[in-house]
Amino acid sequence: MRIDVFTIFPGYFDSVLSTSILGRASDADLLDLRRHDLRDWATDRHRTVDDTPFGGGAGMVLAPEPIFDAVADVSPPRPLLLLSPGGRVFDQSVAQELAAGEGFSLLCGRYEGVDQRVVDRCCDGELSIGDYVLGGGEAAAAVVVEAVTRLVPGVVGNEESVDDESFRNEGLLEYPQYTRPADFRGDVVPEVLRSGDHGRIARWRRAAALRRTLARRPDLLGFDDLDDADRALLDEFPDT
Numbered sequence: 001m002r003i004d005v006f007t008i009f010p011g012y013f014d015s016v017l018s019t020s021i022l023g024r025a026s027d028a029d030l031l032d033l034r035r036h037d038l039r040d041w042a043t044d045r046h047r048t049v050d051d052t053p054f055g056g057g058a059g060m061v062l063a064p065e066p067i068f069d070a071v072a073d074v075s076p077p078r079p080l081l082l083l084s085p086g087g088r089v090f091d092q093s094v095a096q097e098l099a100a101g102e103g104f105s106l107l108c109g110r111y112e113g114v115d116q117r118v119v120d121r122c123c124d125g126e127l128s129i130g131d132y133v134l135g136g137g138e139a140a141a142a143v144v145v146e147a148v149t150r151l152v153p154g155v156v157g158n159e160e161s162v163d164d165e166s167f168r169n170e171g172l173l174e175y176p177q178y179t180r181p182a183d184f185r186g187d188v189v190p191e192v193l194r195s196g197d198h199g200r201i202a203r204w205r206r207a208a209a210l211r212r213t214l215a216r217r218p219d220l221l222g223f224d225d226l227d228d229a230d231r232a233l234l235d236e237f238p239d240t
């Protein structure tokens with residue numbers, strides 16, 4: 001998977017690349033993360049990439065020339081997506097779409113925004129990682145890189161652990177997990193998980209995942225009512 005990132009802070013991604021999963025993915029040539037410093041395409045001796053907004057107002061806007069020149073020189077993999085609070089909301093299905101391709105590219109906005117002609121004629125779309133405003137797109141880009149890369153076959157050692165998680169687990173939140181000790185300061189692990197009855201454990205986990213999803217994220221269920229089997233599961237395990 002090739003991912004090109006255009007940014008004025010290429011060093012921001014050093015930490016991203018030294019995390020265990022992404023570092024290993026790079027070492028194994030499963031991830032080819034290429035960072036491009038937009039200032040390398042500035043033409044003045046101060047390496048200026050921004051300018052004041054037409055019409056007035058506070059702050060600075062990323063100018064079109066360095067970005068167009070950078071993209072023309074690099075020919076990055078498409079789509080080229082601008083990180084922006086106004087973009088399509090990035091979720092697991094977007095991550096899966098991007099992971100299914102050969103690569104993609106990210107443009108990190110800064111300041112008060114990016115010249116609209118970059119958005120209209122250079123980028124293929126805009127991505128938002130959520131409803132909040134960041135100082136720049138770098139942190140959002142790091143989120144996208146990590147979420148997509150771990151879906152690339154071979155990046156996460158145990159393919160099952162990718163499959164089993166929230167949002168791929170039939171759209172339910174994860175069930176609670178426990179490890180030793182069985183009794184931690186008087187707080188004990190549910191008996192069913194120590195029973196060795198794998199059928200009952202699987203039913204308990206589904207009941208717990210259902211109850212959690214109903215309580216916290218009913219929007220993920222995509223329907224208003226549980227079916228009879230799920231209702232029976234919640235009755236079987238009233239304490240999840």
Ligand code: JCQ
Pocket residue numbers: 082083084085109110111112113114127128129130131132133134135136137138140
């Ligand atoms: C991404 N959620 C929030 C900040 C302007 C393109 O213009 C701007 C981009 C940013 C950086 O992105 C975010 C963001 N997803 O703030 C301001």
